[in-house]
Each structure stands twice: as structure tokens, then as C-alpha cells.
Amino acid sequence: MNWELVFTENNVRRLLIGDWPKSLGGVALTIELSLIGIVLATLLGLLVGYLRFAGPRPVRWLAAGYVELLRNIPLLVLIFWAYFAPPYFGWEPSKFASVLVAIVLFNAAYLAEIVRGGLLSVPVGQVEAARAMGMSSLQLALYVQLPIAGFNSIPAMTGRFITLLKGTSLAFLIGLAEVTEIGRQINNRLLTAPVEVYATLLAIYFILNRGLSAAMRLLEDRRRFNRIVCFFAR
């Protein structure tokens, strides 16, 4: 085993932050991509899921079409669409933007289904009570339905967020310098320690995902979840 070849100061720094301050990469870029992706995908997922649940009929069909289309295409093909297709039409997106768009669109389709399932589980009495208090449909959605649905679907969402984080590794196939790409570069330079390099990558992702699960478990406390929702709903 050649662990000391892998864990040189230079390699560790590149794995963690890439070529910062020239350009961010490595674990830091993976985390950045994942966090922005999680926030945007969740927002889009909430919107699409709600529209599929309660929108007017044509909108419901549109939302259903979006979900079924995106769920039946590999993420990699979407990334290729986002990165290799626009230049044909005279526009060159950045690698980061391409991957982000693909990851958000792809995972939002799954999150929409999770949100819809959560909305179906909202007790009818809650909706009737809100109606009786004279809430509009928007108030009903924002203050009653979506918070309850969101809380109920946290475990399912955690699974999807982990898949999203794992999906950021595909960015290396178009050359974005996140942690898998850095690992590949290190492996190409060393050539003698593939087991060590890729085991390190696996360990990094394992730790990131366990951390993500642990963070999401904090949200499974109803009082803490409500405090956060109230903060944003104010």
C-alpha cells in the first residue's frame, strides 16, 4: 500500500479545495454544488409537486409530464444535453452551470413526487380548519399543506439529497474539477496507487453523505422544523 504517495500535502489540499484561490475545486466544489443543488431542487420540487397536486387540470398534466419525462432519462444524458447541446445554438454555458441545471431539473422531478405523496398525507381536517378560518388557497398551501407535507417527507427527501450528492460526481465526465475529477487527476499522475486513490474518494463521499443524513435527522424534530419554517414564512 502506498498511502504516503496519496496523502502528500499538495494532494490533500487539491482534494479539499482544488486550485483555490485560482479556482475552487475538490470537496469544497462538491459541497457547493450539492448545497445549491439541494436548495434549488427542493424549491422546484415543492412547486412542481404542489402544481401536480392542486393546479388546474392542464397545469397538472404539464407537471406530471415533467416528472415522467425527467425520471426516465439518465442524469448523465441530461448533463450532456445541458453542456454539449447549447453550443450548437450559439451559446456556451459554463461547466458549473450545466451540471447544476441538470442536477436540479433531474432531482426536482423525484422531489416533486415525494412532495405530492406528502401532500396526499395531509389530514383533511387540517385543510378544512384552514378553510373555515378563511385562508386563501395560497395561504393554505404556504402555511398548512406544504409545511405538513414537507415535515412528513423529510426521510424520503434525505434519500433523494444523498442521491443528488452522489450525482455531483458525474460532473467529472465534462471536466468540472470537483473531488472525483481531482482524484482522477491524482491517479493519472501516480499510476501506481489506484486502490488508495479511489478508496480515499469513496471514504470522502461516505463521510459527506453520513454528515448529510445526520444534518437531516436534526430536522426530524418537529419543534426545530417548525422554528425554521416560521423563520422563512414570516
Add this chain to the structure above:
Amino acid sequence: MYQFDWSILWGEGGRLLIQGALVTLELAALSLLLALVLGFLFGVLRWSQFGPLRPFCWLYVELLRNTPPLVQILFWYFSATVILPPGIIMVLRDWGFQFVAVIFALGLYHSGFVAEIVRGGLNAIPRGQYEAAEAVGFSFLQSVRYVLLPQLVRIISPSLVNESVSLIKNTSLALAVGVADVTYQARYIDYSSFRGVEALTATTLFYLVVCATIAGFGHLLQRRLSRHRRSAA
């Protein structure tokens, strides 16, 4: 404005894409088989909570499920030459080294998910069912055949269908180690003839048709199985 030229899909390009599509289906079928076999094995082991194997089974499932399939493919592909004895490597070369590595990696990755599905299904069968099977004098094999399996299949088949769809989509990662699947061919057509949009469209439609067919089959299956349940109740 970009001028589409769909004729690329009828000549050489179409031949490459069909070749790639067959490789994709082959990859999917073989790794699904491996995933099901290993998944059932580890699912039953996890469920039985057999003492000495418990930490190992936990680690197996958690490691596989919490790391990206792409990195797992790269790990097995690059590590195989170091780990395996040269004799086996020679045999694998004949079969297509990359091809075998991808099947092995994807089979393992999805077996982690299948194991959790199987465990969940087994946990969902009420204890009374086993006790009743024992009470009417069924042997172990009889209770598996007539009590356990029929219920297990009904509970887990929708999830297994979802997992198969996800596996088919993940076969697209095979291009990372140079297996010429349908996504690889779309990329090849892109940089060899600059007809990337047409090739990507065909590839997307291929995945869409295959995945939607399987998902539709899953819905049908689910409806059939739940009807059976209603009439039995």
C-alpha cells in the same frame, strides 16, 4: 440557427446507436441479475440479524449506498488489475475487462438497495404469519414457499421495478471506463460528425421508451397484485 439533419440517424450513426443500445441492455440485464442475487442474500442476512455477520452486512449496505456508483465503477476498474491475480485478469480481458468491471460495480451498488428493499419487505410480514405456518405444521420450505414468498413478492415488486429503472439509467456511467453503450455512441457521433443534438435526441428517446415501458409494467403489476390482495381479504 442550427440546421437539423436527422438523416445521420439512418446511416452509420443509427448503426452505432443500435449497437450501443444493445450493449446498454446487456449491461442492465447482467448487473440486474447480480444485484438481485446479492441483494436477496444480504437482505435476508440483514433481516435475520445473524450475530457474527451483523456489522459486516451493515457496512456492506451502508458503504454501497452512500458512495457514488460512478466512483465505485472507477474503483473496481482501476483496482482490479492490482487486486486480482494475473491469471484471472487474462480471462477477464477476453470477456471485455471494462464490461465486466461495470457489471460487477453496478451489480454491487444496486444490491445494497435491493438488500434494503428485501429487508423492509420481510419486516413488513407480520409475525403471526410465521407462527400460523408453524401451527398448521408447515415445514420450513413449505412456509417459505406458501406463506413467505407470495407476500414478499407482492410487497417488494413495485420497489424492485423502480430499482431496475434506476439501474438501467446508471448503465450510462459505463462510458467513464470506455464501454461503448448508447450514451457513449451519442458522444462519439457528437465529436466525429458534429451531429450531437440529433444523436442525443435518439439516445434520450431510447432511455425514455425503455424506462417508461418498465415503469408502466410496474404500475400494471402493482394494480394486479393489489387486486389479488383485495379479493383474498
